[in-house]
Amino acid sequence: xxxxxxxxxxxxxxxxxxxxxxxxxxxxxxxxxxxxxxxxxxxxxxxxxxxxxxxxxxxxxxxxxxxxxxxxxxxxxxxxxxxxxxxxxxxxxxxxxxxxxxxxxxxxxxxxxxxxxxxxxxxxxxxxxxxxxxxxxxxxxxxxxxxxxxxxxxxxxxxxxxxxxxxxxxxxxxxxxxxxxxxxxxxxxxxxxxxxxxxxxxxxxxxxxxxxxxxxxxxxxxxxxxxxxxxxxxxxxxxxxxxxxxxxxxxxxxxxxxxxxxxxxxxxxxxxxxxxxxxxxxxxxxxxxxxxxxxxxxxxxxxxxxxxxxxxxxxxxxxxxxxxxxxxxxxxxxxxxxxxxxxxxxxxxxxxxxxxxxxxxxxxxxxxxxxxxxxxxxxxxxxxxxxxxxxxxxxxxxxxxxxxxxxxxxxxxxxxxxxxxxxxx
Ligand code: PMP
Numbered sequence: 001x002x003x004x005x006x007x008x009x010x011x012x013x014x015x016x017x018x019x020x021x022x023x024x025x026x027x028x029x030x031x032x033x034x035x036x037x038x039x040x041x042x043x044x045x046x047x048x049x050x051x052x053x054x055x056x057x058x059x060x061x062x063x064x065x066x067x068x069x070x071x072x073x074x075x076x077x078x079x080x081x082x083x084x085x086x087x088x089x090x091x092x093x094x095x096x097x098x099x100x101x102x103x104x105x106x107x108x109x110x111x112x113x114x115x116x117x118x119x120x121x122x123x124x125x126x127x128x129x130x131x132x133x134x135x136x137x138x139x140x141x142x143x144x145x146x147x148x149x150x151x152x153x154x155x156x157x158x159x160x161x162x163x164x165x166x167x168x169x170x171x172x173x174x175x176x177x178x179x180x181x182x183x184x185x186x187x188x189x190x191x192x193x194x195x196x197x198x199x200x201x202x203x204x205x206x207x208x209x210x211x212x213x214x215x216x217x218x219x220x221x222x223x224x225x226x227x228x229x230x231x232x233x234x235x236x237x238x239x240x241x242x243x244x245x246x247x248x249x250x251x252x253x254x255x256x257x258x259x260x261x262x263x264x265x266x267x268x269x270x271x272x273x274x275x276x277x278x279x280x281x282x283x284x285x286x287x288x289x290x291x292x293x294x295x296x297x298x299x300x301x302x303x304x305x306x307x308x309x310x311x312x313x314x315x316x317x318x319x320x321x322x323x324x325x326x327x328x329x330x331x332x333x334x335x336x337x338x339x340x341x342x343x344x345x346x347x348x349x350x351x352x353x354x355x356x357x358x359x360x361x362x363x364x365x366x367x368x369x370x371x372x373x374x375x376x377x378x379x380x381x382x383x384x385x386x387x388x389x390x391x392x393x394x395x396x397x398x399x400x401x402x403x404x405x406x407x408x409x410x411x412x413x414x415x416x417x418x419x420x421x422x423x424x425x
Contacts, residue, residue, distance in 0.1 A: 003054060005035060005050070005054070038052070047070070057414045060405065078313065083307060116280070119147075123241055127150070129290060130203045134237060137201055145211050155172075181198060184371075188226055208243075209224055213402075213403075221260075251325070272312045332359060343361070351363075360402075360403045379400040
């Protein structure tokens with residue numbers, strides 16, 4: 001069947017009258033790629049199906065939560081059983097106990113956890129906790145890391161290095177920006193300089209240990225260790241935002257992968273198995289600052305709602321099966337090696353970066369570790385590739401800055417089919 005998105009185009013024209021940009025989260029509007037967004041009707045395993053009758057092998061997987069692919073039978077079964085008992089009670093519930101215990105029993109660095117409803121909320125709460133524990137205000141974040149849309153985190157580097165940043169959104173008070181210091185990634189000297197300069201008022205350093213929101217900017221283990229050491233030395237909370245890497249790089253996420261213990265970890269995506277969830281976790285001592293035990297307030301009407309807990313629990317139980325992460329990593333490596341070869345054959349100037357089951361096609365000559373090393377002009381290559389893939393039944397995220405996710409549902413046939421499509425570029 002030839003590709004058409006006529007129905008999607010028509011409804012997109014209508015939704016633009018109702019929602020800003022026609023969407024409820026900006027990247028969905030396809031502004032960075034060609035044509036209208038395709039409206040998805042349903043998903044099953046590795047595939048999604050749009051309202052024009054097109055089928056796609058999906059590498060977006062709802063931006064990461066669907067590590068098992070769409071509609072995994074265990075997840076759907078548990079969710080339906082849960083829904084049949086009611087949607088939410090606003091009371092303690094056994095499912096959050098089961099999910100929390102499953103996580104804590106299999107994660108060496110977590111003693112206690114608190115469930116919230118999104119990654120943004122998890123990070124916002126983690127920062128409040130770091131400030132509450134230390135009695136300090138400032139935080140250091142890194143250019144090219146995304147931590148959700150809380151005010152103090154929508155900040156990018158200012159003109160000078162290790163100086164105050166500027167906001168990336170209208171509506172953010174200067175006073176908030178003044179509390180956030182933005183550094184480039186992969187620059188140990190600048191990190192040491194900034195920590196020494198601000199140490200007396202530094203509550204936290206927050207980083208995506210596997211930066212995956214602005215390409216995949218893999219950092220050196222020594223740099224992450226240096227950050228740990230500086231935080232220990234100066235009594236600063238190290239927050240690892242594992243919203244993407246958590247339960248994806250392995251059950252213990254990036255913390256387990258690098259064997260570095262952050263003070264606070266934040267989660268989202270996989271931990272809710274496709275339902276709205278976030279979580280923050282830490283040692284018993286740090287978590288004892290959270291209300292109602294401690295004086296750091298945080299609450300939520302739908303926090304730890306049974307349906308999200310059910311989806312998360314069913315998902316993590318599959319992730320805990322013997323060999324799960326090993327198989328995911330091997331499948332991804334084999335796939336991205338072949339994808340690299342196929343792009344090389346077509347003389348597309350691409351360099352694929354991979355970790356676990358995450359990959360990113362950098363249109364560069366070699367490894368990219370800093371956002372400033374990404375050439376915006378190179379995104380033209382992505383636009384072309386994206387359209388060709390879409391028209392031939394492969395769905396990649398609609399921006400060249402987004403990573404791809406391999407799921408447990410991708411079969412050898414799916415991955416072979418993608419290589420064929422690239423061969424026909
Ligand atoms: N932190 C990271 C590392 C993320 O990737 C995201 C979302 N992509 C968030 C925080 C925010 O999560 P949410 O969209 O659930 O608010």
